[in-house]
Amino acid sequence: MTSKQLSPEIEARIEALRPRFPVEHADKAMCIPVLTMAQEQFGHVDEEVCTLVATALNLPPAHVLGVATFYTMYNNKPVGRFHLQICTNIGRQILGAYDVWAQCKRRLGVGNHGTTEDDNITLSEVECIAACGYGPVAQIAERLKPDIPLYFENLDAERMTKILDALEEGRVPTELGS
Amino acid sequence: MGYFDVKIISEHFDVPEAKSLDYYESKGGYRMARQATKTAPAEIHAEVKKSNLRGRGGAGFPTGIKWGFVPKDSETVYLVVNADESEPGTFKDRHILFWNPHALIEGMIVAARSLGVRSAYIYIRGEMLREAPIVQDAIDQAYAKGYLGERCFGSDMHLDITLYRGAGAYICGEETALLSSLEGGRGWPRLKPPFPAVKGLWGKPTIVNNVETIANLPWILEHGGQAFADLGVGRSGGLRVVSVGGHINKPGVYELPLTVTGNQLIEEVCGGMRGGRKVKAVIPGGVSMPVLTPGELDVPFEFDALQTDERIAEVEVSPGVAFDLGGGKTLRTMAGSGGVIVMDEQTDMVSAAWRIVHFFAEESCGQCTPCREGTGWLAAVVKRIDQKQGRPGDVDLVASIADGIAGNTICALGDAAAWPTLAFLTKYRGEFEAKIKSSNYKPRATRENKAS
Ligand SMILES: Cc1cc2nc3c(=O)[nH]c(=O)nc-3n(C[C@H](O)[C@H](O)[C@H](O)COP(=O)(O)O)c2cc1C
Ligand code: SF4
Ligand code: FES
Numbered sequence: 074m075t076s077k078q079l080s081p082e083i084e085a086r087i088e089a090l091r092p093r094f095p096v097e098h099a100d101k102a103m104c105i106p107v108l109t110m111a112q113e114q115f116g117h118v119d120e121e122v123c124t125l126v127a128t129a130l131n132l133p134p135a136h137v138l139g140v141a142t143f144y145t146m147y148n149n150k151p152v153g154r155f156h157l158q159i160c161t162n163i164g165r166q167i168l169g170a171y172d173v174w175a176q177c178k179r180r181l182g183v184g185n186h187g188t189t190e191d192d193n194i195t196l197s198e199v200e201c202i203a204a205c206g207y208g209p210v211a212q213i214a215e216r217l218k219p220d221i222p223l224y225f226e227n228l229d230a231e232r233m234t235k236i237l238d239a240l241e242e243g244r245v246p247t248e249l250g251s
Numbered sequence: 252m253g254y255f256d257v258k259i260i261s262e263h264f265d266v267p268e269a270k271s272l273d274y275y276e277s278k279g280g281y282r283m284a285r286q287a288t289k290t291a292p293a294e295i296h297a298e299v300k301k302s303n304l305r306g307r308g309g310a311g312f313p314t315g316i317k318w319g320f321v322p323k324d325s326e327t328v329y330l331v332v333n334a335d336e337s338e339p340g341t342f343k344d345r346h347i348l349f350w351n352p353h354a355l356i357e358g359m360i361v362a363a364r365s366l367g368v369r370s371a372y373i374y375i376r377g378e379m380l381r382e383a384p385i386v387q388d389a390i391d392q393a394y395a396k397g398y399l400g401e402r403c404f405g406s407d408m409h410l411d412i413t414l415y416r417g418a419g420a421y422i423c424g425e426e427t428a429l430l431s432s433l434e435g436g437r438g439w440p441r442l443k444p445p446f447p448a449v450k451g452l453w454g455k456p457t458i459v460n461n462v463e464t465i466a467n468l469p470w471i472l473e474h475g476g477q478a479f480a481d482l483g484v485g486r487s488g489g490l491r492v493v494s495v496g497g498h499i500n501k502p503g504v505y506e507l508p509l510t511v512t513g514n515q516l517i518e519e520v521c522g523g524m525r526g527g528r529k530v531k532a533v534i535p536g537g538v539s540m541p542v543l544t545p546g547e548l549d550v551p552f553e554f555d556a557l558q559t560d561e562r563i564a565e566v567e568v569s570p571g572v573a574f575d576l577g578g579g580k581t582l583r584t585m586a587g588s589g590g591v592i593v594m595d596e597q598t599d600m601v602s603a604a605w606r607i608v609h610f611f612a613e614e615s616c617g618q619c620t621p622c623r624e625g626t627g628w629l630a631a632v633v634k635r636i637d638q639k640q641g642r643p644g645d646v647d648l649v650a651s652i653a654d655g656i657a658g659n660t661i662c663a664l665g666d667a668a669a670w671p672t673l674a675f676l677t678k679y680r681g682e683f684e685a686k687i688k689s690s691n692y693k694p695r696a697t698r699e700n701k702a703s
Contacts, residue, residue, distance in 0.1 A: 144417070205590070
């Protein structure tokens with residue numbers, strides 16, 4: 074038995090989205106958008122959440138689970154209140170991204186995809202996020218909050234310290250984003 | 252000077268209100284979309300063909316020819332804009348989406364009219380958290396004005412545009428993987444042929460074009476295909492939006508003539524090298540593309556020149572043996588996605604190569620054995636060379652793994668991993684060998700060794 078339920082708001086969004094696709098293909102085509110909505114609601118997408126999405130869209134649960142595990146933006150287990158994601162790909166590697174990455178791991182005491190003991194911050198290494206010009210870069214997500222439409226660019230030890238300080242105080246340092 | 256005289260897409264970049272429909276219209280925007288609704292589809296197609304517009308997503312395929320592959324009298328044709336930009340080093344589409352979303356929408360109306368499309372999609376990278384709401388706003392504004400919907404500009408043309416957000420997977424930038432994803436599945440590429448233009452989204456003819464490709468269309472319609480062709484060189488029309496990152500003073504996104512060379516790009520456009528250091532290597536079009544040495548930077552960063560100019564060395568499988576691209580062709584480099592990465596003399600080329608192959612190993616979708624196994628193996632061997640654990644013969648091993656991937660896979664991700672690897676070995680082999688020479692690797696003693 075599952076105790077979770079998709080919010081009525083999501084049910085409404087599904088119906089609004091449906092006419093955007095050919096009738097016979099709509100259920101399947103909505104799998105990714107609805108998984109994204111479910112992650113907004115629950116903070117992660119595990120088997121139970123996949124089953125909810127499968128039921129809402131009349132899809133086999135195995136299909137939804139296969140999709141959820143294919144895409145990297147779906148967290149398969151709960152993440153901390155803040156999800157700090159840092160690009161270490163080539164554009165940033167040559168500008169010192171691994172120093173910033175090591176600094177975060179050290180200070181938070183976690184590895185890749187690790188969450189601090191107080192459940193506050195999850196740290197992830199990500200691939201290029203199309204901001205390669207401007208020094209090491211991060212994106213931050215806050216659980217159950219709308220996406221934060223900011224890039225945190227030109228990261229060095231000092232800026233990273235400020236970001237980590239803010240997250241530990243329980244707020245997103247939007248003043249450092251662009 | 253001189254490089255900035257004409258701009259097609261980027262003229263209003265950095266103007267805060269540029270993304271609003273009112274601003275866009277005040278600068279003449281949407282006139283061409285309105286005109287397109289009253290123009291014969293074949294006439295638009297003829298201008299696009301004449302323009303020599305080539306795809307800006309990576310392959311540089313002529314757009315007008317691609318459109319011509321859609322079977323005549325198709326009942327349903329889809330248009331899908333590839334806004335998945337995830338080729339490391341590339342961030343130009345993100346700027347277009349952020350600063351000029353209406354140029355994309357207007358271009359889509361022009362394309363849809365020519366192709367007979369009623370339903371179009373923009374597949375945007377899931378990670379573009381900042382850009383997705385901006386594009387959605389722009390779409391909503393265009394609907395509110397009656398530019399989209401059942402009667403575009405009051406005509407009998409019906410066009411819906413839907414923004415579809417991906418969820419994190421580099422491979423979804425490959426057009427058939429993108430379609431698999433848009434249909435609601437894993438982003439698995441499909442064998443071509445059939446090409447999407449014949450059998451694409453839900454089995455229907457589908458044109459997949461890059462953001463920048465489409466955003467050029469209003470200008471082409473306004474000034475004529477010939478004018479666009481004249482802006483370019485040879486078989487490549489128009490300008491090119493490039494993103495430049497790495498060790499230069501002024502990283503950023505620039506819209507430039509196709510005649511600009513690598514050296515001009517660095518010195519005149521990007522303010523030279525940081526700290527006055529020397530250039531060591533330049534990746535011309537996203538990490539999939541073979542790297543260039545300082546001696547190869549006098550070649551214009553244009554599709555054909557980068558592929559054929561003899562001042563650029565051929566990529567080799569082993570010293571003296573050119574890599575076979577198929578059909579007797581050899582590989583120099585390609586203009587790719589327009590993502591330029593400049594590396595200075597202090598860059599460790601082995602580490603850089605490792606980060607690139609590591610990326611492809613992470614992003615392989617796993618469908619084909621040569622790609623799945625080969626990229627993982629490449630990353631492991633390059634990593635051990637980088638970490639001073641390399642073994643004698645490792646350089647040849649890396650080359651033979653890469654050569655075994657290239658050309659043997661469903662999609663071009665396999666090539667995208669193999670080509671840059673071979674290019675690094677061809678041009679910076681000494682650095683790999685030096686690391687192996689100073690390697691700390693000790694072969695484990697075998698029984699025979701012990702006995703003797
Ligand atoms: C592995 C791989 C990744 C790709 N990623 C992108 C991408 O992010 N954006 C893009 O426009 N094209 C990408 N492409 C190219 C597309 O497959 C396709 O050629 C392109 O979108 C067609 O549009 P165009 O003709 O306007 O360039 C990629 C290709 C491969 C093989
Ligand atoms: S080449 Fe690689 S990414 Fe492309 S289909 Fe095969 S396994 Fe997947
Ligand atoms: S390489 Fe990190 S954002 Fe592009």
